[in-house]
Amino acid sequence: MCGIIGYIGNKQAAPLLLQGLRRLEYRGYDSAGLVVTDNNIFDSVKSVGKIDSLAEKLKQREMKGHIGIAHTRWATHGGVTIENAHPHFSADGSIAMVHNGIVENYRELKGFLGDVSYKSETDSEVLVNLIARFYEGDLRTAVEKALQKVRGTYGIVVMHKDNADCLIAARMGSPLVIGIGDGEYYLASDATPLLAHTNQVVFLNDGEIAEVCRSGIQTYNLKNEQIVKCVEQIDWDDAKAEKQGYDHFMLKEIHDQPTVYEDAIRGRIDLEDGTAHLGGLNMTPEQMNKVDRIILIACGTASYAAMIGKYAFERLAGIPTEVDVASEFRYRDPIINENTLVFGISQSGETADTLAALREAKRKGAFIRGIVNVVGSTIARETDGGTYIHAGPELAVASTKAYTNMAAILLLYALQFGRSRRLSIATGQRICKALLEIPEKMGKVLEQKDKIKEIALKYKDYKNCFFLGRGVNYPVAREGALKLKEISYIHSESYPGGELKHGPIALLSAGFPVIAIITKNQLYDKMWSNLEEVKARGARVLAITTEGDEKVKELADDVIYVPETMELVEPILNTVPLQLLAYYVAVSLNRDVDRPRNLAKSVTVE
Numbered sequence: 159m160c161g162i163i164g165y166i167g168n169k170q171a172a173p174l175l176l177q178g179l180r181r182l183e184y185r186g187y188d189s190a191g192l193v194v195t196d197n198n199i200f201d202s203v204k205s206v207g208k209i210d211s212l213a214e215k216l217k218q219r220e221m222k223g224h225i226g227i228a229h230t231r232w233a234t235h236g237g238v239t240i241e242n243a244h245p246h247f248s249a250d251g252s253i254a255m256v257h258n259g260i261v262e263n264y265r266e267l268k269g270f271l272g273d274v275s276y277k278s279e280t281d282s283e284v285l286v287n288l289i290a291r292f293y294e295g296d297l298r299t300a301v302e303k304a305l306q307k308v309r310g311t312y313g314i315v316v317m318h319k320d321n322a323d324c325l326i327a328a329r330m331g332s333p334l335v336i337g338i339g340d341g342e343y344y345l346a347s348d349a350t351p352l353l354a355h356t357n358q359v360v361f362l363n364d365g366e367i368a369e370v371c372r373s374g375i376q377t378y379n380l381k382n383e384q385i386v387k388c389v390e391q392i393d394w395d396d397a398k399a400e401k402q403g404y405d406h407f408m409l410k411e412i413h414d415q416p417t418v419y420e421d422a423i424r425g426r427i428d429l430e431d432g433t434a435h436l437g438g439l440n441m442t443p444e445q446m447n448k449v450d451r452i453i454l455i456a457c458g459t460a461s462y463a464a465m466i467g468k469y470a471f472e473r474l475a476g477i478p479t480e481v482d483v484a485s486e487f488r489y490r491d492p493i494i495n496e497n498t499l500v501f502g503i504s505q506s507g508e509t510a511d512t513l514a515a516l517r518e519a520k521r522k523g524a525f526i527r528g529i530v531n532v533v534g535s536t537i538a539r540e541t542d543g544g545t546y547i548h549a550g551p552e553l554a555v556a557s558t559k560a561y562t563n564m565a566a567i568l569l570l571y572a573l574q575f576g577r578s579r580r581l582s583i584a585t586g587q588r589i590c591k592a593l594l595e596i597p598e599k600m601g602k603v604l605e606q607k608d609k610i611k612e613i614a615l616k617y618k619d620y621k622n623c624f625f626l627g628r629g630v631n632y633p634v635a636r637e638g639a640l641k642l643k644e645i646s647y648i649h650s651e652s653y654p655g656g657e658l659k660h661g662p663i664a665l666l667s668a669g670f671p672v673i674a675i676i677t678k679n680q681l682y683d684k685m686w687s688n689l690e691e692v693k694a695r696g697a698r699v700l701a702i703t704t705e706g707d708e709k710v711k712e713l714a715d716d717v718i719y720v721p722e723t724m725e726l727v728e729p730i731l732n733t734v735p736l737q738l739l740a741y742y743v744a745v746s747l748n749r750d751v752d753r754p755r756n757l758a759k760s761v762t763v764e
């Protein structure tokens with residue numbers, strides 16, 4: 159996710175663009191840049207690092223121009239370099255563009271454009287050159303023609319050096335909002351930077367293009383049909399706007415999940431062949447077939463995503479798979495050889511325990527790959543390949559969208575290995591279909607947030623609780639317990655459902671609730687028996703179960719329903735109600751939800 163901003167009016171643009179970038183820094187912070195013009199010449203500056211680095215460069219020069227665009231980057235394609243920082247320019251230098259999103263078919267478009275000299279590794283630079291290819295004097299028409307050839311997501315603002323009177327904006331999958339000032343207009347990825355100037359806004363919808371000129375705004379669809387947009391008034395304060403209207407980053411990121419999950423799987427699922435294509439694996443078919451053991455190394459929430467991967471690799475690919483907590487890995491003298499594939503799984507890509515474990519695995523000759531969120535992070539750079547999970551910046555300390563995206567990528571890897579071995583096309587297609595249905599099904603769970611909020615109030619005063627799950631839902635129980643404990647400070651433990659009777663059940667009583675995942679799968683009856691043991695001790699039960707299961711009300715005091723899906727894919731859905739439960743319990747206890755005590759977002763010490 160990146161932050162983009164544009165300005166056209168009667169003030170100097172550069173200071174306003176910089177101010178806007180600062181309000182968008184939470185959307186991405188690995189590089190930034192801006193460009194202004196007044197006289198048919200672009201004046202541009204870029205920097206690597208946070209917005210402060212760009213501000214320092216701006217102090218060294220005076221940038222004149224009453225129109226301009228700016229961008230703060232969250233890298234998805236290409237490392238963190240000045241060349242990859244936005245704005246990007248067409249090869250002839252006539253058009254400038256800032257882009258938030260992923261152009262899925264950028265390689266194909268590069269082929270269409272033929273002999274063009276690129277300065278960066280980004281998909282965005284291909285797009286601005288495609289616009290230039292179609293430019294014949296009218297920028298909006300050129301943008302429209304280019305976007306008709308694009309597959310993927312974009313929020314873009316484009317300007318031509320010979321036209322200081324208009325900006326062109328377009329949206330597909332990445333937000334874009336236009337602020338209407340007094341004789342001036344702002345464009346931004348969200349309302350955050352606009353609030354300092356106006357509360358009158360126009361929200362662009364997917365497939366819409368806006369021509370924003372000093373004389374006013376015209377909006378069109380991609381078929382060159384003019385459309386009427388209403389001006390809305392936003393009454394957020396700055397803090398609320400930074401979270402796009404949510405009270406906390408954690409709640410925003412929980413709701414980001416359907417969208418960023420689509421970013422994670424986009425272009426990587428092959429429904430026709432029932433397989434996945436994760437090019438970053440960087441292994442030949444021969445190397446893939448030699449793999450006889452997989453080790454998934456991670457910490458915390460990432461390790462629970464890894465547990466889902468274990469079930470997937472063993473069930474789909476028949477490859478023995480272990481999950482190792484990174485801090486323990488090096489000290490157990492792991493048996494590793496040239497046929498061992500080791501994945502380091504990490505949102506930040508900087509976790510010291512995970513990095514150290516990967517270095518040890520590399521020393522012992524394993525294939526080492528990364529599954530990370532932050533592009534260009536240390537783990538991404540030190541592994542010999544891997545996959546970015548495209549979850550966008552995750553700012554809340556409690557990981558949510560990164561976890562579900564990690565699980566999705568691990569399922570895709572298991573599918574890719576499985577289909578290169580014995581997995582049938584029919585089973586592969588069923589898995590692809592189940593994965594493709596997730597965003598809509600996640601949305602159905604998120605629609606229950608008010609009900610989950612009510613349930614949370616019934617559990618907020620307990621001092622202890624158990625989370626139970628079996629099979630693929632045991633990792634869900636692990637993650638649910640971690641979410642609750644790390645943001646509400648309620649002592650919560652997780653167990654495989656069948657383990658309770660071997661000791662932990664001694665703790666159960668009326669004041670010790672149990673939160674259980676009991677969805678309709680092969681272990682439903684076993685889980686039912688475990689919950690009967692729980693009820694017999696008088697404990698309150700909250701059940702996460704499959705839509706339509708009325709029978710579970712015989713055991714559960716509270717029920718949250720989730721849509722049915724394939725068993726292996728369940729954890730991606732079943733975790734979402736537990737994220738919301740933890741969030742609403744913590745809020746009801748007035749906890750610092752985004753910055754819980756004692757914790758840090760990235761643990762870069764061992």
Ligand code: AGP
Nearest residue numbers: 458459460504505506509556557
């Ligand atoms: C999860 O909510 C915690 N923030 C923590 O367990 C985290 O998952 C762990 O520290 C691993 O971080 P990483 O994914 O950045 O490596």
